[in-house]
Amino acid sequence: QVQLAESGGGLVQAGGSLRLSCVASGITFRAYRMGWYRQGPGKQRELVALSPIIGVTNYADSVKGRFTLSRDNAKNTVYLQMNSLKPEDTAVYYCTVRVGTFDHWGQGTQVTVSS
Numbered sequence: 001q002v003q004l005a006e007s008g009g010g011l012v013q014a015g016g017s018l019r020l021s022c023v024a025s026g027i028t029f030r031a032y033r034m035g036w037y038r039q040g041p042g043k044q045r046e047l048v049a050l051s052p053i054i055g056v057t058n059y060a061d062s063v064k065g066r067f068t069l070s071r072d073n074a075k076n077t078v079y080l081q082m083n084s085l086k087p088e089d090t091a092v093y094y095c096t097v098r099v100g101t102f103d104h105w106g107q108g109t110q111v112t113v114s115s
Contacts, residue, residue, distance in 0.1 A: 002026040002104040004095045009109030012085055020080040022095030030073040036080045038091035085113045
């Protein structure tokens with residue numbers, strides 16, 4: 001059974017930083033692309049960053065240069081380092097992995113950026 005568990009969200013002032021973590025179980029972690037999405041108040045869920053198995057990570061234009069996705073295959077963990085946070089980054093952040101044709105999601109972690 002695939003399980004994803006996010007942590008690291010919280011309340012931060014604009015300009016601050018947070019690091020989100022997502023621990024995966026039930027998959028051979030190194031064999032899968034891992035992604036981060038977010039859903040802000042009244043908004044649709046949107047892609048933040050998508051890590052390939054190897055190669056270059058894709059980022060949403062709105063976070064390029066501020067957010068960095070990294071992964072530790074030994075710990076089955078994917079991270080999202082978020083710097084220079086803005087109020088518009090306020091959202092629930094979700095970790096995701098596609099296994100076959102099914103997308104698995106974590107429970108989400110709330111990030112709130114105050115102005």
